[in-house]
Amino acid sequence: MTLLTEAPAPRAEKKTHQIRSKRNRREHRMGWLFVGPFGIVFLAFLVAPLGYALYLSLFQKKLVGGTSFVFLDNYTKAFTDPSFLSGSWFVIRFALVAIPLQIVVALAMALILDAVTSLFTRFSRLMIFLPYAIPTVIGAVMWGFLYSRSFGPLTDVFGLFGATAPDFLGSNLIFYGLLNIVTWQWAGYYMIILYAALQGIDPTLYEAARMDGAGRWQVAVRIKIPLITPALILILVFSLIGTLQFFNEPQILRYLAAGTIGADFTPNMYAYQQAFSLANFNYGSAISFALGGVVFVCVYAFLFFTRKRRSFL
Amino acid sequence: MADRTHAHAHRRPQRHLPLQILLGFLVVYFLVPFWWVVVNSSKDAPGLFGGGNTLWFGDQVDYLGNLQQLFTYDGGIYARWILNSTLYALAGGVGATVLAVMAGYGFAKYRFAARRFSFAVVLGALMVPATALVIPTFIMFSRLGLTNTIWAVILPSLLNPFGVYLMHVYARDAVPDEILDAARVDGAGEVRTFLQVALPLMRPAVVTVLLLSAVASWNNYFLPLAMLSDNRLFPVTVGLGLWQGVASANNSGSTSLWSLIILGALVSVIPLIVAFFGLQRYWRGGLSVGGLR
Numbered sequence: 001m002t003l004l005t006e007a008p009a010p011r012a013e014k015k016t017h018q019i020r021s022k023r024n025r026r027e028h029r030m031g032w033l034f035v036g037p038f039g040i041v042f043l044a045f046l047v048a049p050l051g052y053a054l055y056l057s058l059f060q061k062k063l064v065g066g067t068s069f070v071f072l073d074n075y076t077k078a079f080t081d082p083s084f085l086s087g088s089w090f091v092i093r094f095a096l097v098a099i100p101l102q103i104v105v106a107l108a109m110a111l112i113l114d115a116v117t118s119l120f121t122r123f124s125r126l127m128i129f130l131p132y133a134i135p136t137v138i139g140a141v142m143w144g145f146l147y148s149r150s151f152g153p154l155t156d157v158f159g160l161f162g163a164t165a166p167d168f169l170g171s172n173l174i175f176y177g178l179l180n181i182v183t184w185q186w187a188g189y190y191m192i193i194l195y196a197a198l199q200g201i202d203p204t205l206y207e208a209a210r211m212d213g214a215g216r217w218q219v220a221v222r223i224k225i226p227l228i229t230p231a232l233i234l235i236l237v238f239s240l241i242g243t244l245q246f247f248n249e250p251q252i253l254r255y256l257a258a259g260t261i262g263a264d265f266t267p268n269m270y271a272y273q274q275a276f277s278l279a280n281f282n283y284g285s286a287i288s289f290a291l292g293g294v295v296f297v298c299v300y301a302f303l304f305f306t307r308k309r310r311s312f313l
Numbered sequence: 314m315a316d317r318t319h320a321h322a323h324r325r326p327q328r329h330l331p332l333q334i335l336l337g338f339l340v341v342y343f344l345v346p347f348w349w350v351v352v353n354s355s356k357d358a359p360g361l362f363g364g365g366n367t368l369w370f371g372d373q374v375d376y377l378g379n380l381q382q383l384f385t386y387d388g389g390i391y392a393r394w395i396l397n398s399t400l401y402a403l404a405g406g407v408g409a410t411v412l413a414v415m416a417g418y419g420f421a422k423y424r425f426a427a428r429r430f431s432f433a434v435v436l437g438a439l440m441v442p443a444t445a446l447v448i449p450t451f452i453m454f455s456r457l458g459l460t461n462t463i464w465a466v467i468l469p470s471l472l473n474p475f476g477v478y479l480m481h482v483y484a485r486d487a488v489p490d491e492i493l494d495a496a497r498v499d500g501a502g503e504v505r506t507f508l509q510v511a512l513p514l515m516r517p518a519v520v521t522v523l524l525l526s527a528v529a530s531w532n533n534y535f536l537p538l539a540m541l542s543d544n545r546l547f548p549v550t551v552g553l554g555l556w557q558g559v560a561s562a563n564n565s566g567s568t569s570l571w572s573l574i575i576l577g578a579l580v581s582v583i584p585l586i587v588a589f590f591g592l593q594r595y596w597r598g599g600l601s602v603g604g605l606r
Contacts, residue, residue, distance in 0.1 A: 026503075027423050027424060027425060028423075028425040028426055029425075030419075030423055030425075030503045031419050031423030031424070031425025031428065032419075032425055032426075033419075034415045034416065034418055034419025034423065034507075035415070035416045035419040035420060035425075035431065037411075037412050037415060037416070038412040038413065038415065038416035038477060039416070039431070041412055041471045041472050042435070042438070042472060042474075044468075045446065045450060045468065045469045045471070045472045046438055046441065046446065046472055046474075048449075048453065049446045049449035049450045049453060050441070050445075050446065050449070052449040052452065052453055053445070053446075053448065053449035056449065056452065109336075109339065112332050112335070112336060113336075115329070115332070116329045116332050116333065116336075118333070120333060120336070120337075121333070121336060123340075124336045124337075124339070124340050126590070126593075127340045127343055127344055128339060128340065128343050129589075130343060130344070130347070130586065131343060131346075132589075133528070133582065133585040133586050133588075133589045134582050134585070135531065135532035135534065135550045135581070135582075135585075136532060136534065137532075137534045137550040137551075137553065137554055138550065138553065138578045138581060138582055139346070141553060141554075141557060141574065141578050142346035142347075142349065142350055142578060143346060144557075145346075145349060145350070145353070145575065146345070146346060146349055150362065151353070151361050151362060151367060151571075152349075152367060153349065153367040153368045155367075156366065156367055156368070184342070184343065184346070188343065237439075237440070241440065241442055244442065245442040245443070245444045245445070247444055247534075247535055248534045248535065251534075251554075252554055252557060255557050255558045255560075255561035255562070256557075256561055258561070268444050268535075271448060272448075272535075272539070275448045275451070275539075276539060281448070281452055284448050285448055285449055285452075288444075288445045288446075288447075288448045288449065289445065291442065291444075291445055292441055292442055292445030292446075295440065295441070295442045295445070296437075296440045296441055299440040300437075300440060
């Protein structure tokens with residue numbers, strides 16, 4: 001669990017490892033028998049595709065001369081390709097706003113639900129979590145309807161005040177339109193994770209703090225939030241991975257927001273277009289691999305820098 | 314002590330009206346899309362586009378008629394999509410869970426060669442975005458002639474590193490070595506020890522992993538979108554996306570398709586909502602297990 005933090009553990013484990021393996025040589029075999037089936041799937045559907053993507057990304061297919069080895073040309077092409085760069089820039093901007101927003105909303109809701117107990121809060125907890133059970137595609141379809149000016153409620157609501165409805169599918173507001181969908185979809189899930197962590201805190205700590213004269217706000221900020229830091233890091237990692245591979249929602253809204261969301265709106269959509277619309281598998285693989293690599297490095301670096309905080313890994 | 318605080322809190326119920334009102338607003342926000350879908354799936358195409366209140370029922374409330382249309386449109390393709398989704402979710406979910414439970418138990422309870430290294434690799438895999446794997450997997454499968462078959466969707470869903478991580482944490486904490494050793498001394502083999510002693514102890518985590526992997530398969534969009542071209546194999550997510558594209562492309566001729574999409578969205582979320590609420594006590598325990606200590 002504390003892979004990145006646990007310094008003394010390996011030594012102790014090594015000792016038991018030696019003693020035990022002497023006592024029971026069968027353990028090696030049995031261990032691999034249990035792990036093996038997963039290992040095969042892991043090699044076939046994670047290691048092999050990654051390796052294959054890397055391999056493919058080093059080639060280019062030309063109309064004349066067939067496929068040739070071009071080493072890193074696809075990557076230099078990607079990092080000077082305006083489509084890839086604008087998509088990446090959008091995803092980075094989006095992540096910088098969406099991730100803090102989701103976490104703050106989720107944390108606030110979790111703290112409220114942890115502090116106030118009533119039938120209504122129990123009901124609220126389930127209702128707030130409900131969007132997680134909705135496929136992201138269906139969530140995007142639902143919000144697409146709500147944003148729609150022809151049959152969504154925005155026209156009515158704004159019409160009451162004599163105002164024109166904002167067009168969340170237009171190029172000016174699509175950022176906020178997507179931000180709203182993502183927050184709606186995931187805040188409840190993150191809230192449940194944080195809530196579970198808050199419920200795991202020993203309540204005697206609050207009693208002690210109250211005797212020392214701490215108010216509710218201070219208890220929340222000084223005790224609750226620091227104690228659930230591992231859970232916060234976990235959801236930060238989840239949201240980072242999810243946001244950087246943004247695909248489903250913009251892909252679905254593309255149909256409704258014709259002209260606003262292009263085929264190169266996010267790097268993942270661009271890779272999809274290259275591979276499946278243009279049959280340009282080498283370049284598509286390069287974009288996929290670059291994206292995967294960037295996500296991996298970002299998340300790993302993040303975990304490395306927060307490892308002192310008892311990260312979840 | 315803990316019990317006393319609990320009793321204390323019960324004796325003086327804390328109301329916090331402003332916070333509850335704030336929660337009320339949040340609940341409304343989270344439910345608005347559902348409400349819109351529930352209301353508007355009762356309308357026919359003229360009711361949908363003919364103005365009127367979009368957040369309230371129209372003159373005609375015709376769920377049955379719309380349902381009949383939904384399930385008969387295009388030779389009943391929608392029912393097929395739902396069945397496909399169910400198959401992918403069950404096969405992918407059960408398969409991924411079996412593999413994850415075995416691997417998590419193996420990592421937690423056996424000291425074998427390269428264990429630490431292998432486990433570190435699995436944890437590293439948590440950080441690889443799933444969509445980065447779709448394009449190369451597609452090309453591999455097309456070489457093997459597996460694209461556009463159910464296996465193209467089921468096989469990649471068997472990979473669930475997060476499930477292995479969850480099971481590892483749970484098996485390590487909830488299955489004491491002493492019990493396993495006692496079973497071995499009594500002459501039980503390793504497999505029997507696992508099935509009859511360890512597995513019952515791990516049940517809450519098994520249900521959680523099963524639910525999470527089944528939901529992940531049910532919700533999957535990018536993988537089936539890339540792998541499948543025959544719409545008779547589509548899961549409901551890809552199918553509704555297809556309808557959405559058709560309906561938007563010729564927004565005059567196919568207004569009736571919109572009411573099918575709305576009702577289709579509603580019907581497709583019901584099984585998951587039922588599963589989540591029905592199995593609530595399991596996954597809530599499982600999520601707190603999620604190594605969040």
